[in-house]
Amino acid sequence: MTGTLPAVVAPELEGGNLVLVVVVALIALGALGMAAMFRSQVLAAGEGTDNMKTIAQAVQEGADAYLQRQFRTLAIFAGIAFFALLALPADDMAIRIFRSVFFIVGAGFSAAVGYLGMSLAVRANLRVAAAAETEGRERAMNIGLRTGATVGMLTVGLGLLGASIVVLLFQDEAPTVLEGFGFGAALLAMFMRVGGGIFTKAADVGADLVGKVEQNIPEDDPRNAATIADNVGDNVGDCAGMAADLFESYAVTLVAALILGSQAFGDKGLVYPLLIPAIGALTAVLGVYITTPKAGVSGLTTINRGFYLSAAIGAVASVVLSFVYLPTDFADLTGVGASVLDQISAETPDGNPALIASVAVVIGIILAAAILALTGYFTGTEFRPVKDVGKTSLTGPATVILSGLSVGFESAVYTTIVLGAAVFGAFLLGTGSLTISLFAVALAGCGLLTTVGSIVAMDTFGPVSDNAQGVAEMSGDVSENGAQILTDLDAVGNTTKAITKGIAIATAVLAATALFGSYASTGLDQLQESNADSSELLSLFVFDPSVLVGILLGSAVVFLFSGLAINAVARAAGAVVMEVRRQFREIPGIMEGTGRPEYGKVVDIVTRDSLRELVTPGVLAVMAPIAVGFGLGFSALAGFLAGAIGTGTLMAVFLANAGGAWDNAKKLVEDGHHGGKGSEAHAATVIGDTVGDPFKDTAGPAINPLIKVMNLVSLLIASAVVSLSVGDDENDVLRIVIALVAAAIIVGVVYMSKQRESSITDEAPAAPVGPTV
Template identity: 70%
Template sequence: MTPVRAVTEVTLSSADTSIVVVVLCIALVALVMGFVYRREVLAASPGTESMQEIGGAVQEGASAYLGRQFRTLGIFAVVAFFLLMALPADDLGVRIGRSVAFLFGAAFSASIGYLGMNLATAANMRVAEAARHGDRDAGMRIAFRTGGTVGMATVGLGLLGAALVVLIYRGDAPKVLEGFGFGAALLAMFMRVGGGIFTKAADVGADLVGKVEAGIPEDDPRNAATIADNVGDNVGDCAGMAADLFESYAVTLVAALILGTAALGNEGGLTFPLIIPAIGVVTAILGVYITRARNGENALRAINRSFYISAGVAAVASVIAAFVVLPDDASQLGGITDEGLLAGGAASVVDVNPALGAAAAVVIGIVLAAFILWLTGYFTGTESKPTNDVARTSLTGPATVVLSGIGVGLESAVYTAVTIAIAIFALFTLGGGSLILSLFFVALAGCGLLTTVGVIVAMDTFGPVSDNAQGIAEMSGDVDGEGAQILTELDAVGNTTKAITKGIAIATAVLAATALFGSYLDAIVQAVRTAVGDDTGAVWDQFLVFDPRALVGMLIGGAVVFLFSGLAINAVTRAAGAIVFEVRRQFREKPGIMDYTEKPEYARVVDICTRDSLRELATPGLLAVFAPIAVGFGLGVGALAGYLAGAIVTGVLMAIFLANSGGAWDNAKKIVEDGHYGGKGTDAHAATVIGDTVGDPFKDTAGPAINPLIKVMNLVALLIAPAIIGLTYGDGASAPIRWGIALVALVVIVAAVVVSKRRDIAIGDAPERAGVLTES
């Protein structure tokens, strides 16, 4: 093992400053283009009066939910701000900058989430109106430009924040950006969990009572949960996913800048990681503009073509940039050296071509995105064999549908994880044996993958906008015939694009977490040199995988992913149970609902979803933040390294399994609803509805939330590493203080989990539940 060399002081030359200023200008261009796309969307007709009324109700519910969520999260943000101030840093300016950057990262993440929700709720009725006039291409363009707006905001604000910090703090920028990335990741995780609980509680409740029990169609206005279901699509899929991809963008940039300064120093370490996403802005604009179906071709084919074209342009431009900006000989860097920090380790000089390696790393990241796009589409698309196999098992009942979907998810996790592993190993070999350079190339691959993030966000937002458009059309009753068929097609394409973008988001999370893992090692190295000097053998021994502390850490890290997933799914179960009882109550107490003489109480269901989702936020969030603290201060930096490794490995497998199982179940239902295997109203349809209901919290709550989870835990580890070393080996070493911190963190986790488990998973008191079930 050849760990990281000492980091020399990094500065910005006048040429580097000019590059950063150009990057700032490109970030502003992205924000301007987002405004242009938004204006194009809002210029379209909002539809009939009935459509506008329903769309307004959805927008009002979504805005109210996010407003209450942000007020709740504001408390966490204030607490985190002061905790960051308490952590050690080189000087007071860096400490203050890191805390302020945390607030900006959180605010940017929240702003992008709100923008995604707000515009999506305005676009869905416009897509429905375009379909009502038989204009499929216009509907597709509106939905994709909506996503393009959010994509431009994502890349623009992410690049703007990182470039400003680099321009202001220069060599200290990586330390300050730790706060920026932590703020973005923490807010994204909360929005993912809260939005996921909201949307799936409403969706599951609406399906179980409306489609399975009452036998009415999806999005039927007689179902009191339909408005909440549409609200949930926006606060979960639009707001949550936009925040998720923004924090992936921000965190990957943070890791690339930290590792770039360690690996390259002044030779592009602070500028090249900014150039790659700046190229991505330009290619994203291209990708959004060229997305249109040719002569009635399948919408998914048109979207995929735009993705591949923009990815190809980004690859070529990134290779050119690498050879222009970076040196082609390691000797120009004084030889990239990794000082041996294990007992008896020796320094080594690495003979590599930094420009060639960086170019190859970015291309690997882009190719990885393209391959995962195809692989995820294969396992979840309506035209693929695995999903059609799941649909065919509906002929033998819901049990076989559930089993086949689980099988698809498990199998797909293997292929996706192996693909990511191959990519990471290839990146390691590019480093020529230098660990720090290899980790920098991993971060660059993440940046390369994210050159496509503008188009990825557009693809993801396309899904909920199309879904909501179909819901508004169904509820208003103003769209039928060809228009209804157009919306069905767009909705099916949207299901696939959502699944694809979840797969890409998972790959991004793994690359970002791996790079942050390397940044954690860099932080440990610097802290050890300060506290211990050259006598480092006892420190590095615990990083060996054979050390029981590292193995224990791995087991705990993997277990936390399972616990986090279980808490999220249980939260959906509780909230969905409340929706089921409420919708049953309304059907029972208002018999006129079924013949349209009475109107359902939509607002009550929205309020239940809002209350329950916000109540369930705390436990997963506290687990993500305090578990690394408990392990790190209690068991040491080696155990914390094992913990992060266990969380990354388990997290990627779990996230892919959950996302692809859910995606396959969802599209299997669409296949049956399109008339295959008996069509709507048959036992086969009921079986796929149950499969989709099981898959909802898989693919839209627990699975996506794992992405920010593993990044939040890595960032927490990165931030606390110097404090752990200081309390373990430094002049101020104190075992009682260290164990006291670990004990407090453990008590917080246990208390949060106990409070969560005390909530009745079936909702309500037993006699009341029995009465409801008997009467219904």
């Protein structure tokens, strides 16, 4: 493509395209209706004994109290971001205002998915426990799956509804308004993921170290003061946090696809990315009914079969839709203007738009299936990696930790190769146009979105089954057969949680790559308007030292973010350990069952510490791109994003799979291998699991929204960065002041975080007392 390029023409919707967007909005409302129906089915199940109800009530109250305090804290950040968005450039003031308004809408939807999912999960746990005792495995599993289906349909419904309403209301300006919607969803999800992750793992680590290792009592023994906090944490972290995380992945992927689609496919590019997830909403409902537990069929087999069947049906339906809706020649697309990105393209795009879109979507669906299989291999108890980690428990905790680290490192390589193949395969579909290539990457993300309903259902099943086992054990009202059913379901849930973390990472990479392209397009368009030589910039892009500096800084932020999150868990867990030790020492009759632990004190500790600790990683994610962009310029910020995406992908997979391998190695030993519960091997795997807990449930999952938040912040400030970089010295002064203020804020919050004192003292743990297990 050579010569003078026409300006990008923002498409307007009319006729059939407008009707289709309305249909998408109606499908979104239908998904929300299905969520309400599934919720009523869960709540209609029996609640079990009075003891079960009492324990579940304590968990419900703790989870509600935590999330309400968290939302009050996050409201401050949301208010600041609302007004900051108003200051950023847009075509007119109305668009600025609505971008900020939909920032609040995106944050609200993300919070709603997390809160509603959590509120049902804490009511489903005792119903699953009761069903396991009175109605059998199939009924108990079905209640857990319906709970997950409710959260899945909420995620799909609200994501589609928000995006379709923006497209209906703003049409040609929808991509700009959607930036605010996606940013709100991503920012709140990151805070919820970090805060919930710190809460759940501080309680879990503290409970395991004192209960299992020091006192040699079971995981959910009511004598352990941290058990209620641990069960609360499963819900605020794995339910609320993960649901919000997957919702923002859904929203951000749609944002990137619609921004690039309007440039690549014109008016159809504003509609097609909505149609594919709408198909996903329909196939998700089908997947719920396909996933029916049957006697003699393992739970994991049932869940995987439902996922693969619904994914395959979604792939076929997406291909049919592509050829029905899209033309087979680029000349037949209307409302398309050439992006400045295409100045480096060698030729005018040719090929078949319908075929390009079909293949891109199918690549995303295949990627989801591949990640499911790959993550399952490295974290499943039936495969060699976890079995090898379990064997090393015979030689102590050091070898357990070493073998788990090796699993994490190795799995990150293979997963990254699969992700890279998917991204590059989609990129090659562009037929000479960078805009179309990047749109194809975004469409691969949309293809992966067709599986999100099933993915969220699989993820929520994990904490629900885990909590059900906890409720049963703490109540003492479940027989040996019922307890075994719940143990089996917990093992299945443990694997599904690990698998969904892998798929969440895949959505983050595809969304971030597409957002990266959107950032480049926005910034280069601004450079062209400022009469800067963007072609020269692109020709030197890779060789510019500022790009290398940006890559190093982007990678460094991922490491710092992970370190802050893990250290926050360590500090909070230390406080839990000291409190639980104190209660064992000072409250008479705990081990004999005649004294009642003070559960509320542990809940208060982890609530306070998690809300305090989530501020630092959150500020880092928002302020780092601002400091780099305004301080070092447009190209350095591009390098920063590239470094964050690459390092973030490897780090997230490493942390998630190492943690998952340690967790399931512990489950393997608890099932009777290598000496079983109470053995030295068991103690070794418990220590490995406590190391892996903040890996897989705090730092690892939080990297997903981290890289998307940084990409969205960069996209939002791209025009301002370029406009302040091109001009007189006054602009340079303002630009440097902004960068210094952002850097000072980062230094300040990190310094304050380091000054917080740990509750850990030199007190030695008490020797185990009472009966052993």
